Amino acid sequence: MGDHVRQEWINIISVNYVDKKQTIHYEMNSGSQQSEVYCVSRFNAQDLEIGASPNNILNIAMDIMGIGGRSSSLYYAQIFASPKDERPWQLVLDNQAAQALPDRYVGKLAKSASEYYTIVPVTKVESKGKTGNTLLGAIGFEFRNAEGKTVAAVSLIDKGMVYLGKTTAEERFLLANACTALLLQEVIG
Numbered sequence: 001m002g003d004h005v006r007q008e009w010i011n012i013i014s015v016n017y018v019d020k021k022q023t024i025h026y027e028m029n030s031g032s033q034q035s036e037v038y039c040v041s042r043f044n045a046q047d048l049e050i051g052a053s054p055n056n057i058l059n060i061a062m063d064i065m066g067i068g069g070r071s072s073s074l075y076y077a078q079i080f081a082s083p084k085d086e087r088p089w090q091l092v093l094d095n096q097a098a099q100a101l102p103d104r105y106v107g108k109l110a111k112s113a114s115e116y117y118t119i120v121p122v123t124k125v126e127s128k129g130k131t132g133n134t135l136l137g138a139i140g141f142e143f144r145n146a147e148g149k150t151v152a153a154v155s156l157i158d159k160g161m162v163y164l165g166k167t168t169a170e171e172r173f174l175l176a177n178a179c180t181a182l183l184l185q186e187v188i189g
Contacts, residue, residue, distance in 0.1 A: 024184055033173045038088075039077040041185050077181040079109075081174045087111060091178055093119060095185075099137035109143065109178050117143045117178075122153065141182060143175055154179040156186075 022042050028035045073095040078088035093107040098121045107119030121138030140155040152175035155161040162179040164172050 024187065026180070026184070028173075028177055028180065030169075030173055030176075033081070033170070034083055035173065035177050036080045036083075037077055037177055037181055039075070039181050039184065041075050042073060075182075075185050077178070079174065079177045079181065081170070081177060089115075089174060089178070091119070091181060093141075093182070098141075102138045107141070114146075117145055117151070117175075118148075119143055122155075143178060151175060152179055154182050156183070 022040055024039045024041075026037050028037070075091070075093045075095060077091040079091065080088050089109055089111045091107070091109045094105065097105045098107065102121035102123045105121055108116060109119060110116035120142045122140040122142055123138060139157050140153060142150045143152040145151050149165075151165040151167055151171065153163040155163075160183045162176065162183070164175055164179075167175075
């Protein structure tokens, strides 16, 4: 039953996008931990139903908050952070909104209503000991836990850089997968 349930989640992406050059699949291994990640880029929000039910927590939240309502630049990833996971962590990011409204936009990395991270655009840079805002919109993203504490960040400038906070090995591995997914969207974008 576990493989069947997992395949249903994977099919969400593969049904409509697998033949397009908008998808990527990768695996990560940290010795004791292993993951599988499936990503799709540049799609319209109306084309995506996350999960087997249109009434699941992420679909309802996307409708209520208007996430990606008209955007054709959504990025979606499923992260199976363990071979035992039947349900993935789901990452949803509206690139248009993150660039246009970086001070107000919030993306999500969630597994359930109580297991989630917010993804917040970064617009400040430090140069020669001074901090200032960029003129370009978001240059990276911070992952914040449910308490609002930043636990990871990814820079999208130059060759990209990942910063992981001091936390459990499991959480760091999950966040490393999510940061990698954000960096790889340039490859499939």
